[in-house]
Each structure stands twice: as C-alpha cells, then as structure tokens.
Amino acid sequence: MYHTQEQWEFKFTRPILCKRRNAWLGTAYYFWDDEIDAIQWGHKSKRNTGFFEVYKATIESENILDTVFNEEHYNFWVKQIEKAAKQISIKTGFKASIKEINQYFKDKAKWSEITDGIMFQDLPVTDDLLVRDLWNL
Secondary structure (H helix, E strand, O other): OEEEEEOOOOOOOOOOOEOOOOOOOOOEOOOEOOHHHHHHHHHHHOOOOOOEEEEEOOOOOOOEEEOOOOHHHHHHHHHHHHHHHHHHHHHHOOOOOHHHHHHHHHHHOOHHHOOOEEEOOOOOOOOOOOOOOHHHO
C-alpha cells in the first residue's frame, strides 16, 4: 500500500494519522492500493506546497472490509451508505449529499469495532480516463 505525505526535512518511519476535518472517513490512516493514485493524490492535496513523498507499506490484517474485490463486503458497504442517506433524508427532508453522508459516518459509525480498515476504490485521476473531467463532477 502507499501513503502520501507532505515532504519534510526528515523521513517518516511510520504513517501519519490524518486529522483533517474534511477527511473522507474522519481521523484515520489513509493508504492507496496503486502508487499512481498516491502520486495523483499528492499533486491534488499538496498543491499549496507542491512537495510530497509517497511511502510504501505492507499492511497485514485479515479484518479489512474489502469493498473493491469482495462482493459481500461491497453490498454491506452500500447498505451502510443507504442507511446513512435515509437517516439524513428523514432528519433534513432533503436528499443527502456525499458530504453529509461522510459527516454522518464520522459522527455515528463505529468502524473500529467491526474492522481494522476499509478498502474502497476512490476515483482514479489519470490522463487516460474515458470520461473527461470525471474527477470534477
């Protein structure tokens, strides 16, 4: 797995816990399965400084919610998203946004009680996407 980190004058010996308020699943360690995605994330998220490094790590765990390669896990994940969207819709009277669903997960979900991590595929950012500007939708 690959971990993108802002470049410092020293090398990291372990991953850095992401505590950004807009982090997709809240405070967590974020890794990429493909190095190209880690590099693209560095360009996108570190554009203020422009300096980042990608670290390689071996992740060993049997307790990963794999929404990419495991259909059962994927279906569970989708049901959790649908439950969150329904709760938000009931509370607000409006269709839930991705931002609201993410916030709901940050506030309500107890992922650490059921899994060591969640593997999902973020939208890749490469020059060969079949749909132009798909990342910006």
